[in-house]
Every structure is written in structure tokens, then in C-alpha cells.
Amino acid sequence: MNNRIIYHPLTATPFKRNVSYTELVPCKELHSYIRCYWGTENPLIQVENDGEPELIIPDTCVDIIYHIDYTDNTVTGGFCGINDCSFHAHRSGTTGHLVATFAIRFYAWSAYAFADDSLKSTINGYFDVASRFEWFDKIIGPKLLELKILQEKASFVEQLLLKRLSNVKENAVVNNTIHNILINKGSLDVSNLARDSFVSTRQLERLFHEYVGITPKKLSNLIRYQFLWRDILYEPDFEVSSAAYKYGYTDQSHLLREFKKYHSMDIHKARAVAFKNVGNIQDVFAEL
Helix, strand or coil, X not given: CCHHHHCCCCCCCCCCCECCEEEECCCHHHCXXXXXXXXXXXXXXXXXXXXXXXXXXXXXXXXXXXXEECCCCEEEEEEECCCCCCEEECCCCCCCCEEEEEEEEEECCCHHHHCCCCCCCCCCCEEECHHHHHHHHHHHHHHCCCCCCHHHHHHHHHHHHHHHHHHCCCCHHHHHHHHHHHHCCCCCCHHHHHHHCCCCHHHHHHHHHHHCCCCHHHHHHHHHHHHHHHHHHHCCCCCHHHHHHHCCCCCHHHHHHHHXXXXXXXXXXXXXXXXXXXXXXXXXHCCC
């Protein structure tokens, strides 16, 4: 299943591109597993952190993030599990040092394929990369100090993951259920998802805790929220009443409450944050 064809989750600021944040698309063979590689295109001098913290919303992805300090010759990495709430992140680093960030953003249900261990109990958590991806961390950690450009890092990682594809761990029930959730845009309840996958709801929840780190119900709600978020940004004539019907919310109030629960702000403010500092909005819509 190629997730990219039917599902493209967005961050709170999906149009942001600058010297400290660039996204790269994975190769075709990894489209079903990776949303993007991201980080600083080239190393830069860390300045004093006087900017606003960045809003992070539930994007149904998990990230392996490395911070590279070329001045101290150190690499620190972390694994971010799937989030079901928004939070603010602050940039970190030693002022005056030459630094870079490199990260792999997996779809939450795809990271397990490359992991050493279960993703159970990783929701809203931040862990050492080696706690779930020891094989990967041992190889990429030392190599990152040698690589400077984002594209070089992504290419190296891509070759590692492609070699691993023949040994990935996947589950047909989980894959089928994820596909069902995506094509129905998160609108099916758990009993229907379990029935369509020919398992009990208890078994389905157990599998999701193991492979994704979250219940199928909660993941469905997050995916519905992400489809809604995309409509809010890309539909010039977006209407709450139509969206409530389209995505199976009880009513407009239900939609507005759930959006604010996940996004930490109302739709009007969320749009303003997303389009802040965007030069030509027409270029944004051309990406569709």
C-alpha cells in the first residue's frame, strides 16, 4: 500500500522551508514507510534561541531525530513516539557551535517494520534511539559526523533501510486495518475495523499497541483530524458544516472541539499560524 497516494499528513506549519528546516521525499520503494527526511540542509552556526517555540501537532508519524554538533564532534539522537496531543518544542544547542539536525519521519504504523522492539508504551514519549532501533543507531550515529549535507545523510540512510526491507516485520491484520482506516478517512468505528479484518476488537487493540503504540480508535480519530486539517488549508471554500458531515462528526460543535483538542487552538488561528511568513500562497496550492 502506498500511503502517499491517499494520505499525506501535515504539520502545524506545512509550508515552512528555510535554512534550518528542509524536507526530502524518500525513494519510491520506501513511500509506504517514510513520510519524509527532514533537517538542516547544511550545518549552521547555532545562534541564541530567541525565537518562538514551534507548535507540534499530532501528525500520525514518529520521528528518529539526530542533533549533530560538529564543533564538539557529538551526535545525540532520540525517538519520538506517536503523539495524540500538541505541544511546543524549543530549539536546543550550544550558541556559536556548528550544528545540524537530521531526522526520519516514519508513518506511525511503519516504524515497527525497522524496529528491534515493540512500540508499545511509546505514545507521547521521547526515547533514546537505541531503545527501539539499536541496529540503526550503531551504524548511522558515527557516520553523521562525516556527512554534512542533508541529501548525503538521507541517501546513506535510504540505502540502509532498503537493505533492511527483505527482513522487515509486518502484520497483515495491522496493514489491512490501516488501509481501511485511510480509505475511510478515519470514520469507521473499532467494531467495524475488527470485523473487516476478521479479528476481535481486543485482538486488534493488542496488535495496534504492539505495532503502532496507540489504539485503533485513537489512530482513526487522529487520521480523521489530519484529513480535516488538510481540507482547512487547501479548500478555499471550506465550511465547517460540510466537513462535519463529510467526516462523520456528530455536529459542527463536535468537529470544532476535537480540532481544538488536537491543535490547541481554533481553526482561524491554526490557519494563520500555517500561512505565517508564506510568500506566494499560489505556490502553496500548486503543490497539490
